[in-house]
Amino acid sequence: MKKIKSTSRTFEQILGVLGSFISIISGSFIIFIESGGMQGNSFIAVLSIIGAILGFISVFYVDKDLEFAGVGFIVAAILVLMGTPRLGILGSVLILIAGMSALFRK
Numbered sequence: 711m712k713k714i715k716s717t718s719r720t721f722e723q724i725l726g727v728l729g730s731f732i733s734i735i736s737g738s739f740i741i742f743i744e745s746g747g748m749q750g751n752s753f754i755a756v757l758s759i760i761g762a763i764l765g766f767i768s769v770f771y772v773d774k775d776l777e778f779a780g781v782g783f784i785v786a787a788i789l790v791l792m793g794t795p796r797l798g799i800l801g802s803v804l805i806l807i808a809g810m811s812a813l814f815r816k
Contacts, residue, residue: 719772722812726766726805727769729808730762733762733794733798733802736798738755754792755793757789761805762786762801764789768809776812783806783809784810786809787803
């Protein structure tokens with residue numbers, strides 16, 4: 711019998727959780743500022759929060775279906791970057807790195 715070498719996916723999980731957490735904070739901050747009288751569209755910030763939630767969901771699929779999790783991370787990174795263009799860069803980059811790592815790391 712051959713031993714199948716399994717790769718730990720903790721790196722993707724940690725980056726996905728950190729990126730999603732930062733993205734939820736930045737999206738909530740945008741909504742909070744806009745409710746204070748600043749001009750803007752709060753739908754865009756809600757789009758960022760939806761992307762962050764997709765990132766959290768993808769974290770749970772890393773161990774089960776790696777391709778689904780990788781694509782979910784990349785879509786979440788795009789949504790976060792569209793939702794919070796300046797504040798969401800760090801969260802978006804972390805989620806994107808998690809997605810690329812999930813898809814290409816063997």
